[in-house]
Amino acid sequence: MAAIQITDVKKNYAGLKALDGVSLTIEQGEFFGLLGPNGAGKTTLISIIAGLARASSGQVSIMGHDVVSNYRAARSNLGVVPQELVFDPFFTVRETLRMQSGYFGLKNNDAWIDEIMENLDLTSKANSNTRALSGGMKRRVLVAQALVHKPPVIVLDEPTAGVDVELRQTLWQFIGRLNREGHTIVLTTHYLEEAQALCNRIAMLKAGKVVALDSTSALIQRVSGSQLVLRLSGAALPETLRKLQISSSDGAIVLRLNGYNELEPVLAALRQAGCVIDDMQLQQADLEDVFLQIMGGTEK
Numbered sequence: 001m002a003a004i005q006i007t008d009v010k011k012n013y014a015g016l017k018a019l020d021g022v023s024l025t026i027e028q029g030e031f032f033g034l035l036g037p038n039g040a041g042k043t044t045l046i047s048i049i050a051g052l053a054r055a056s057s058g059q060v061s062i063m064g065h066d067v068v069s070n071y072r073a074a075r076s077n078l079g080v081v082p083q084e085l086v087f088d089p090f091f092t093v094r095e096t097l098r099m100q101s102g103y104f105g106l107k108n109n110d111a112w113i114d115e116i117m118e119n120l121d122l123t124s125k126a127n128s129n130t131r132a133l134s135g136g137m138k139r140r141v142l143v144a145q146a147l148v149h150k151p152p153v154i155v156l157d158e159p160t161a162g163v164d165v166e167l168r169q170t171l172w173q174f175i176g177r178l179n180r181e182g183h184t185i186v187l188t189t190h191y192l193e194e195a196q197a198l199c200n201r202i203a204m205l206k207a208g209k210v211v212a213l214d215s216t217s218a219l220i221q222r223v224s225g226s227q228l229v230l231r232l233s234g235a236a237l238p239e240t241l242r243k244l245q246i247s248s249s250d251g252a253i254v255l256r257l258n259g260y261n262e263l264e265p266v267l268a269a270l271r272q273a274g275c276v277i278d279d280m281q282l283q284q285a286d287l288e289d290v291f292l293q294i295m296g297g298t299e300k
C-alpha cells in the first residue's frame with residue numbers, strides 16, 4: 001500500500017488549470033520532495049491531499065484511504081504543516097497542541113507534546129500566547145501541531161520559509177529521525193540544497209504538470225559534468241575554448257567540462273594563449289542546475 005496515491009488529479013480555478021493531470025505514487029518510508037516555481041500547484045496539491053480542497057477530477061488516497069469518501073481515516077494518517085501561518089490566536093502553545101490532540105481523539109498526549117516541544121525548541125514558549133510569537137516560532141508551532149497524532153504520513157509545505165539556521169537544523173534532525181522510524185515525509189521547499197540533502201526522490205511541478213520524477217541522484221546526473229569558473233587577465237579566452245563556454249557574467253567565464261580529463265587541455269590552451277588565471281573554481285552540477293534546466297523551457 002502506498003503512503004500517498006495520487007491519480008490523474010486536476011484542479012481548475014475559473015479557467016486556470018492549477019493542476020493538470022497529476023499522478024504520483026509516494027511509497028511508505030520515502031523522503032519525497034515536491035519542487036516547482038511559485039504558482040506551479042504545490043500548495044493546491046497539498047490542500048487536496050489534506051482534504052482542504054476538492055479536486056475537479058481524479059483521486060487521492062492516504063495509506064489506502066480515499067481523502068473524500070474516507071476523509072477521517074485519511075486525515076488521521078496525515079500531518080500537514082501548512083504554508084500559511086494561520087491559527088487561533090487566543091491560546092497558548094500548549095493549549096493549541098492539546099486542542100489539536102483532542103481533535104484526533106487523543107486525551108493523555110502530554111508526554112508526546114512535551115517531546116515535540118523539546119525537539120522543536122518550543123518548551124520555553126509552552127505557556128506563551130501564540131499571538132505573541134515571532135514568525136519563526138509560529139512556524140514551529142505549526143510543525144508541532146502537525147505531529148501531535150504521530151501520523152504515518154507527514155507533509156510539510158515550505159516549513160523552513162523564514163526560519164533561522166538553528167531551527168532548520170533542529171527541524172531536519174527531528175524530521176529525519178521520524179523518517180528513520182518509518183514515517184513518510186513529503187516536503188516542498190524553494191531551498192534546493194535542502195531538498196538535495198534530504199529527499200531520496202523528487203517530483204518537479206510546472207504549471208500544474210509533473211515535468212520530472214526521479215531519484216535525487218538520477219536527476220543530478222542528468223546535468224553531467226562540471227563547470228569551470230575562470231577569471232582571466234593578460235589575454236582573452238582563446239577561440240578554441242569558446243565552444244565550451246556556457247556563460248560569462250561580471251568578468252567570470254563559465255566553461256562546461258564533461259569530465260576531469262578535459263581540465264588539462266583547457267589549462268594548456270589558456271597558457272598557450274597567454275592568459276593569466278586570476279581565479280579558478282571547479283563546481284559540480286547540483287539540483288539547482290537541474291531545476292533551472294527543467295524549468296527553463298518555455299513550453300507550458
Ligand SMILES: Nc1ncnc2c1ncn2[C@@H]1O[C@H](COP(=O)(O)OP(=O)(O)OP(=O)(O)O)[C@@H](O)[C@H]1O
Nearest residue numbers: 013016018036037038039040041042043044045083
Ligand atoms: N483559491 C484559489 N483561487 C484561484 N486561484 C488559485 C487559488 N489557489 C491557488 N490558485 C492558483 O493556482 C496556481 C497554483 O497555486 P499554488 O498555491 O498551488 O502554487 P505553489 O506551487 O504552492 O506556489 P508557491 O511556491 O508560491 O507557494 C496559481 O496560479 C494560483 O494563483
Ligand SMILES: [Mg+2]
Nearest residue numbers: 042043044083
Ligand atoms: Mg505554495
